[in-house]
Ligand SMILES: Nc1ncnc2c1ncn2[C@@H]1O[C@H](COP(=O)(O)OP(=O)(O)OP(=O)(O)O)[C@@H](O)[C@H]1O
């Protein structure tokens with residue numbers, strides 16, 4: 001005798017599952033050229049985006065120089081986190097790291113996010129946070145190791161970590177270092193989007209061509225990330241910069257990738273050794289103009305990240 005109620009077919013018994021939540025975008029802030037504003041954009045644009053759009057955001061300081069961490073954390077807070085292993089180095093290899101020239105074998109799964117990140121800001125009681133995985137100088141060892149093949153498991157551990165974060169966060173942002181290296185490859189393979197800050201100088205298009213070629217020729221990249229270009233450090237009424245901007249915007253390939261809004265030069269964003277934290281928290285008159293600009297860029301970026 002059947003135990004199934006007479007009038008219920010198997011089809012009717014099937015539970016309707018909600019559609020799977022899409023994975024968060026991963027934005028690598030990258031340019032092979034140094035000093036173009038990668039760290040400034042990672043810190044200030046992402047903080048502003050967090051406040052404006054309330055997106056739970058994870059910042060990863062992926063530069064051995066760890067300028068992002070130095071910008072937003074006091075020295076004592078950074079050192080205490082580093083001593084507990086709360087840095088990006090623990091994503092790559094478990095603590096303690098063996099030596100500058102040896103890498104750990106039998107890596108195991110990547111750490112949970114709360115083992116390697118520190119919360120910078122919370123949005124009310126929503127549970128949405130802006131958190132940072134602090135950087136670590138020790139990452140420079142990956143550029144010294146000649147047997148790049150031996151680094152494949154480390155790259156995979158990093159990719160697994162980012163993939164896990166995509167399930168719990170709304171956005172992951174990776175502040176990259178300028179040299180093309182093992183770390184650049186890790187960031188490119190992890191990212192869905194590449195945000196490229198560009199200074200309006202005559203070599204900027206050359207740098208973009210190089211990056212674009214690098215990405216298209218990289219065999220490991222099965223899914224190419226989307227490129228987004230942000231002009232940074234523009235000064236009003238500088239004729240050379242205006243000419244560079246015009247030629248970049250009219251470039252058949254790169255023009256459509258350039259955001260309409262630019263991040264202008266701002267004295268608030270210029271390095272200040274005596275200040276730790278976000279420039280937009282400074283109690284000075286120019287902050288509102290900077291925030292307005294960051295809002296415009298954020299709103300434009302929103303569309304590129306599929307949030308409209
Ligand atoms: N829009 C801006 N207005 C004023 N100063 C800026 C602006 N953007 C960046 N800077 C300054 O330019 C310098 C380089 O910026 P930043 O460190 O962000 O570049 P980077 O690309 O991360 O450099 P690196 O390649 O060394 O990692 C810093 O002193 C920063 O304060």
Ligand SMILES: [Mg+2]
Pocket residue numbers: 038039040063067068176
């Ligand atoms: Mg930097």
